[in-house]
Amino acid sequence: MQDSGSEHTLSTEALDLPARQTRLQEFWAQLRKNRLALIGLVIFVLFFIVAVTGMVLTTGTSPQLDSSLVRLQEKLRPPLSRPNLKSLQADEVPVLGIYLLGTDELGRDVFARMLQGAWVSLTVGFVAVGIAVLIGIILGGLSGYYGHSPVRVAQVFIAVLVVLVVTNWSRLSFKTLAVLISITVALAVFLLFSRKKEFGGPLFLLNTQLFSVDMLITGLIDIMLCFPSFFLILTVVALLPASIYNIMIVIGLTSWMGAARFVRAEFLSLREQDFVTAARALGVSDWRIIFRHMVPNAIAPVLVSATIGIAGAILTEAGLSFLGFGVPPPHATWGNILSDGKNYLFDAPWLTIIPGVAILVVVLSFNLFGEGLRDILNPKLRERH
Amino acid sequence: MTPDPLLIVKDLKVYFDTDQGMAKAVDGVSFRVGQGETVCLVGESGCGKTVSALSILGLLPQPPAQIAGGKVFFKGRDLLELEQKDLREVRGREISMVFQEPMTSLNPVFTIGHQIEEVITTHEGVDQIESRQRIIRLLNDVGIASPEERMQDYPHNLSGGQRQRVMIAMALACSPELIIADEPTTALDVTIQAQILNLFKELQEDRGMAILQITHDLSVVAGVADRIYVMYAGIMVEEGSVWQIFREPCHPYTMGLLESLPGRRAKGQDLATIPGAVPDPANKPPGCPFHPRCRYVQESCRVQFPEMCDFSDRHLARCPIMYAKRKVQSA
């Protein structure tokens, strides 16, 4: 500290300088101008708070039921009705003292179930879209950045062998395993050294280029897009044991194609940008260029499609639960509250209206926020406001 | 007497595999840059200057491009033979590059301080305070006022000239021995151009690095260069000192370039131009590539690829016709 005297003081002073408008402040200023997006954000934050408090408040293992109620008419009570204090224990009474949103056909508190369902919807939305965006960024990025690189015959062999070994790990005998692994290693070594020197004869075949990385990934995207995704999800969910985690993963695995296409298109254009060449010219590594230079530039459209995707995932989960393929009872989700409620549409309309409106509002708020985000993050669209 | 050459490019050939066939963008280019020298590579748009520069640093994407031959020695090592990892060490640390378009050469989503810091931390393990001090000093050196505040700015807050200064600061960050400046002033207006060229000159006096200036504008070259190489359609057509090139150009193409400079003609006269256009690199004429536009063209030019002829002390031009003429004149 002492040895570099005056210069040091200069730089610490500089560190304390008031920052100019940071990106976050700029973002906030833009957001405030965009009413609809702001409304979307507010609802989104409210929803988030509700979901989190809901998770904290509804921690019991089983629903609190009023054993004195026998007939359906008594169980289905409209919103704001009071619980039967005579037959309930003190800790069985809802926290608010009333059934804010009524009770369902089993006499369960709909408000509590909605809170619990909010958490499910939130996690399904975020985890599914998180998986989708992650896959999308990795695959889209690979095909956008390394698109021209050829895939060689030897690489395909290696991939097939690795899959064989991994999937049949326990079934194969030690001898076959050893043979397969040594072939894989030999091929990898061959690939490493065959770049520069020419190999003659049959070995040359191994080095032939089959197709490009880009072709492989866009092919995969196109194949995935061919399946009507809701039915794909239905099929997979029907085969797998019903659980909330399987649903998240399945929704995520079947909805990454949009993000992948976005990222690929962005990367194709970003790769040719001068600042990428400039960064490479100054010795920045490929990985750093992809993740520190290109991803932040490509992230805006992905973020927008992700917010809209969250809405889509919540809808998909609700749809699955409505059809009975979703999260199994006793877990409450907005979809299965809605689906259970439809049997009592005329006796207890709140059972369908409440989750229906909730889904509508949340999905709408995500869409509004997503569109606002697009305008804010894209400086060219920003000018129009 | 002459310093040891830092960079020797020998017969570099870069071809592009295009739909129209093999585009020979760079077809046998040789030049050398000595320690602390400023060497200029001059030529019309599309003659392969950028491609030559990018291939020195291995920056060309290598399916469309292919290095068809040649050697690039930098301090005795052939850069074309280096592994990617070693090449990255060279980039930015020993050779760095400044590009033509300051508007797009900076990443729009990061502050300029961050971008300079990245170059420093990529090559050297320095702590935050030290790298901060260095950034401030660098920005100061390239003539940016109040660097402490400016380093918080995003590229869109800066003018073109300021951005180019930032690019130069990034290139200087690890004190490279050679800076390749690919038309660093083309996108700027004339006063800023002069400032940037002066900046290069001052920095060179302070730090003693070599500069390879690439430009299409001979008037830019005059004040700064130690040596000039003139390129045409992927080949070197003439090389010599500033004095030699400007006083007695030997290649008809260089003569044409000089005549087309504004200010060379009497007032009121039309500017001279070279008739015709640069040949398509995928479809070059046989013989001398310049012959369709040459006013001294002879039969042999259409069939015979010309040799480099030694006109005087290290002044070479690829034109046997002119060589024969000069011989006759001086005899």
Ligand SMILES: Nc1ncnc2c1ncn2[C@@H]1O[C@H](COP(=O)(O)OP(=O)(O)OP(=O)(O)O)[C@@H](O)[C@H]1O
């Ligand atoms: N990626 C590419 N694919 C095919 N051809 C290319 C590619 N890049 C450059 N070329 C060709 O190489 C030739 C030389 O281009 P280069 O960019 O080196 O010109 P330049 O001398 O730098 O011109 P300018 O002064 O306009 O920058 C051009 O004819 C161009 O068509």
Ligand SMILES: [Mg+2]
């Ligand atoms: Mg160029």
